[in-house]
Structure formats: structure tokens, C-alpha cells
Amino acid sequence: MFKTNKISYFNVYTIAEVGCIINRSERTVRDFIKDGLKTIDDKRPFLIRGYDLIEFLKAKNVQNRHQTSFDEMFCIKCREVRHPKARQIQIHNSNNRQFISVSAVCSVCGCTMNKAYKLEQLGDLKRNFNIVEKLSISDSGNCPVNCRLSDSINRQKNGSYKKEQLCMQFS
Numbered sequence: 583m584f585k586t587n588k589i590s591y592f593n594v595y596t597i598a599e600v601g602c603i604i605n606r607s608e609r610t611v612r613d614f615i616k617d618g619l620k621t622i623d624d625k626r627p628f629l630i631r632g633y634d635l636i637e638f639l640k641a642k643n644v645q646n647r648h649q650t651s652f653d654e655m656f657c658i659k660c661r662e663v664r665h666p667k668a669r670q671i672q673i674h675n676s677n678n679r680q681f682i683s684v685s686a687v688c689s690v691c692g693c694t695m696n697k698a699y700k701l702e703q704l705g706d707l708k709r710n711f712n713i714v715e716k717l718s719i720s721d722s723g724n725c726p727v728n729c730r731l732s733d734s735i736n737r738q739k740n741g742s743y744k745k746e747q748l749c750m751q752f753s
């Protein structure tokens with residue numbers, strides 16, 4: 583999480599100064615520039631406007647917040663990255679050949695979380711998690727509508743459901 587409160591909107595900063603403010607190496611700042619952080623022009627030393635930096639870091643914060651490592655999922659209710667409760671996951675069959683839809687219960691609030699994994703990660707999922715037929719520890723009653731996805735999938739077992747629904751928050 584990058585703090586932007588020390589950056590002055592109308593100031594202009596060098597790479598070294600930016601690194602100092604955000605507590606990262608100059609190399610990281612150069613990577614940011616390659617990654618889309620605007621500089622005033624192409625002349626060296628590169629100079630960065632305060633408001634461009636603020637905008638870039640805010641976007642980066644949103645991106646980071648939703649980034650989950652392999653054994654984590656994003657909980658819609660907590661609005662945080664969480665671990666599946668009791669390492670239990672449920673895998674939903676879908677016709678998609680590239681992704682598998684997985685749901686689990688948030689270890690903090692008990693809501694259902696959903697995440698799409700690549701098909702080749704199935705082996706890792708089996709090694710890392712306890713795959714169950716049904717999430718017995720689920721407590722989706724208090725959940726916002728969006729995270730009751732696995733319930734609606736169960737209900738529509740013979741019907742059709744949209745794979746995109748499951749992948750949307752992580753695409």
C-alpha cells in the first residue's frame with residue numbers, strides 16, 4: 583500500500599526523490615516508469631509530476647489490494663484478501679478448458695469467496711487444499727448477494743450458469 587499524502591500535487595520529483603518518498607529503490611521507480619508512470623519528457627534526468635505520481639500509486643494500490651497469492655482469495659464482504667477456512671475448497675465443473683472455478687469460505691467472516699484458477703493449477707490445488715463436495719462450513723446467510731454464487735450454482739445444477747460470473751472479480 584503506497585501512501586500518497588507526502589506527495590505534493592504540483593511538485594516535480596526526480597526518480598531518487600520518488601524512491602525516497604515511497605520508500606522503494608530507484609530501480610522500482612524505473613520499473614514504474616516502464617509500467618506507465620508518466621514523466622515530463624524523455625530527457626534525463628527523468629522528472630515526475632506530483633499528480634501523475636499520485637494517480638499512478640492510487641491505481642497501483644487498487645491493483646495490489648486485489649492481488650491474491652495462490653492460497654488466498656478475495657472476500658467481497660471483508661474487501662480483503664483472505665485464506666479459505668479450514669483449507670476447504672469446492673471445485674465447480676465448468677466447460678471452460680482453461681479455468682477452474684473454485685469457491686471457499688472466508689476464514690474471517692464466513693462468506694463464500696470465489697476464484698478462478700488455471701486448469702494446470704489443479705494439481706497444486708489438490709496439494710494445498712482439502713477439496714470437498716460441498717462447503718459444510720459455509721454460512722452464506724449473512725453474505726452480500728454477490729458472494730452467494732456457490733449456492734446459486736448448486737440450485738442451477740441442471741441449468742446453465744455463466745462462467746464469467748465466477749471469473750469476473752479476478753479477471
Ligand SMILES: [Zn+2]
Binds near residue numbers: 659661664688692693
Ligand atoms: Zn470475509
